[in-house]
Amino acid sequence: MNILGIETSCDETAAAIVTDRPAPRLLGQCIHAQIAEHRPYGGVVPEIAARAHLDRLDGVIRRTLDEAGLGLADLDGIAATAGPGLIGGVMVGVTTAKAVALARGLPFIAVNHLEAHALTVRLIEDVPFPYLLLLISGGHCQLLIVDGVGRYRRLGTTIDDAVGEAFDKSAKLLGLGYPGGPAVEAAARSGDAQRFDLPRPMFGKKGCDFSFSGLKTAVRLAVEALPAEDAQGRADLAASFQRAAAETLADRTARAAVLFREFCPSGRHLVVAGGVAANSAIRASLMAVAARHGLLLAVPPPRLCTDNGAMVAWAGLERLRLGLADGLDFAARPRWPLDASAPKAGFAGVKA
Ligand code: KG4
Ligand code: ZN
Numbered sequence: 468m469n470i471l472g473i474e475t476s477c478d479e480t481a482a483a484i485v486t487d488r489p490a491p492r493l494l495g496q497c498i499h500a501q502i503a504e505h506r507p508y509g510g511v512v513p514e515i516a517a518r519a520h521l522d523r524l525d526g527v528i529r530r531t532l533d534e535a536g537l538g539l540a541d542l543d544g545i546a547a548t549a550g551p552g553l554i555g556g557v558m559v560g561v562t563t564a565k566a567v568a569l570a571r572g573l574p575f576i577a578v579n580h581l582e583a584h585a586l587t588v589r590l591i592e593d594v595p596f597p598y599l600l601l602l603i604s605g606g607h608c609q610l611l612i613v614d615g616v617g618r619y620r621r622l623g624t625t626i627d628d629a630v631g632e633a634f635d636k637s638a639k640l641l642g643l644g645y646p647g648g649p650a651v652e653a654a655a656r657s658g659d660a661q662r663f664d665l666p667r668p669m670f671g672k673k674g675c676d677f678s679f680s681g682l683k684t685a686v687r688l689a690v691e692a693l694p695a696e697d698a699q700g701r702a703d704l705a706a707s708f709q710r711a712a713a714e715t716l717a718d719r720t721a722r723a724a725v726l727f728r729e730f731c732p733s734g735r736h737l738v739v740a741g742g743v744a745a746n747s748a749i750r751a752s753l754m755a756v757a758a759r760h761g762l763l764l765a766v767p768p769p770r771l772c773t774d775n776g777a778m779v780a781w782a783g784l785e786r787l788r789l790g791l792a793d794g795l796d797f798a799a800r801p802r803w804p805l806d807a808s809a810p811k812a813g814f815a816g817v818k819a
Contacts, residue, residue: 468543468787469494471531471567472780475520475560476552476580477605478504478511482524482531483776484542485784491590493777495535497527502646509645510635517555524563531776539571544792546783549577550800551606557799565795574792576783581805583778584740585613587767590781594765597734599727601720601753604741605631605648610675610723611805612731613738616785620730621809622723623675630712631743633679637686637708641701651705652746658699658706663689665711667718675723682711713752720753724760737762745769 474481483496501519505511547564568575588594600611608625638647665685668678686708693700737757757764
């Protein structure tokens with residue numbers, strides 16, 4: 468099957484075509500990252516994002532088909548992120564996908580953006596179910612057991628901010644601008660990660676939940692105490708923040724690894740996905756966790772960790788293979804948890 472996937476849930480307008488014949492493979496892709504559009508505001512502005520998706524999506528799909536050397540007649544299905552995300556952008560992607568599906572008589576697959584992150588690794592390597600998943604992005608920070616397509620058991624989630632959000636807010640406080648995660652990682656390279664002793668919220672606590680708002684506040688207080696011209700101090704703070712984030716993720720994931728070994732003795736893999744999985748310090752600390760718990764670490768390459776069309780196309784392909792196409796009346800969803808049965812994580816404002 469050849470599946471076209473469309474991603475428009477945040478600030479990337481992206482499309483890709485994947486196939487599973489004879490083996491999983493990316494045939495073509497195009498990403499327009501809306502960096503110039505949002506940079507003046509220091510973060511993503513939902514209305515500007517939706518408008519930019521509308522302006523760009525046709526061209527992005529055209530270039531994807533050209534790169535793959537395929538026409539619409541060569542496709543077997545059209546997938547689009549149908550949530551969770553910024554609803555204006557999600558609607559642009561969903562409406563476009565439905566229109567192409569209707570015009571061409573092709574199946575439409577409504578993809579959960581989180582499921583797309585969760586399954587991407589299987590486009591790249593042969594990772595069988597079940598696996599333990601650490602999903603770390605701008606809006607989510609969760610530990611889940613992935614039992615199969617559409618089958619998730621949540622072990623933990625953040626009780627306040629997502630880790631990507633902590634990277635983005637710290638970048639802003641450090642004057643590193645938008646997009647924040649890669650900027651913090653770059654600044655941290657010339658910094659001393661031991662210089663600032665920052666809090667590691669939830670570290671060593673029972674369960675697998677996360678919290679990052681205290682760490683963010685500590686970064687703010689440390690920035691305020693630094694002289695404005697102290698560039699080395701900022702690099703040291705970026706490095707210390709990244710280390711605290713990596714150690715916190717490692718601690719929570721180690722707890723989940725114990726549960727995973729107990730619930731799924733046949734499971735062999737720890738998978739890390741989502742934009743923050745592009746961070747090499749975080750990858751290294753999770754590699755150590757996997758090794759300690761007898762698991763194999765599997766992480767998509769960085770360009771497939773941050774939002775892209777291939778992850779949506781691949782999740783669409785996995786679903787269509789199981790006969791899970793959707794009707795054209797499927798409505799975009801601003802919220803769409805992977806494990807709908809998981810309890811709320813405790814406090815007000817919790818991300819599902
Ligand atoms: O998965 P993603 O592209 O979008 C969401 O679904 O949220 O994740 C974006 C997040 C942002 O918070 C961004 O700052 C973070 O991933 N990110 C990184 C890196 N690259 C992207 N965080 C740390 N280090 C990076 N290299
Ligand atoms: Zn994402």
